[in-house]
Amino acid sequence: MLHVLLHMAEMEGAVTSEALAGIMQTNPVVIRRTLAGLREQGLVTSVKGHGGGWRLCCDLAAVTLHDIYVALGEPVVFAMGNRTESPGCLVEKAVNAHMNDAFQQAEAVLMARLRDVTLADLSRDFHQGLQRRDHSHCSS
Numbered sequence: 001m002l003h004v005l006l007h008m009a010e011m012e013g014a015v016t017s018e019a020l021a022g023i024m025q026t027n028p029v030v031i032r033r034t035l036a037g038l039r040e041q042g043l044v045t046s047v048k049g050h051g052g053g054w055r056l057c058c059d060l061a062a063v064t065l066h067d068i069y070v071a072l073g074e075p076v077v078f079a080m081g082n083r084t085e086s087p088g089c090l091v092e093k094a095v096n097a098h099m100n101d102a103f104q105q106a107e108a109v110l111m112a113r114l115r116d117v118t119l120a121d122l123s124r125d126f127h128q129g130l131q132r133r134d135h136s137h138c139s140s
Helices: 002-010 017-024 028-040 065-071 090-116 119-136
Strands: 044-047 053-056
Touching: 002 017, 002 028, 002 053, 002 065, 002 119, 017 028, 017 053, 028 044, 028 065, 065 090, 065 119
Parallel strands: none
Antiparallel strands: 044 053
């Protein structure tokens, strides 16, 4: 979704779900469902009719990656987990306890980092990379 939002930031006017789906190589329905959640948080808006589509309606510098994470419904961060939540095996209980602790610590670090990075930071990094790429094609 960050990829979609940064593309939207670069586009003039509203952009259709179909155009965004083409960029992301996915189905427009996936784009619409996801953007609908972001619309509820006031990050994007939709415009109906001819020339309609989706538009950013937020200040990139004011929106953190954590804001996006929350707007997306706070999906599970780590796909790994315990094989059994309440195992009878003492070995598995010990492993679970340490893994749960490690996952909680890792998630806390990740959430702190997401709070520090804004969409403007990502956009700036994109533009810096674009400038470097453009300059690398210049003849000496």
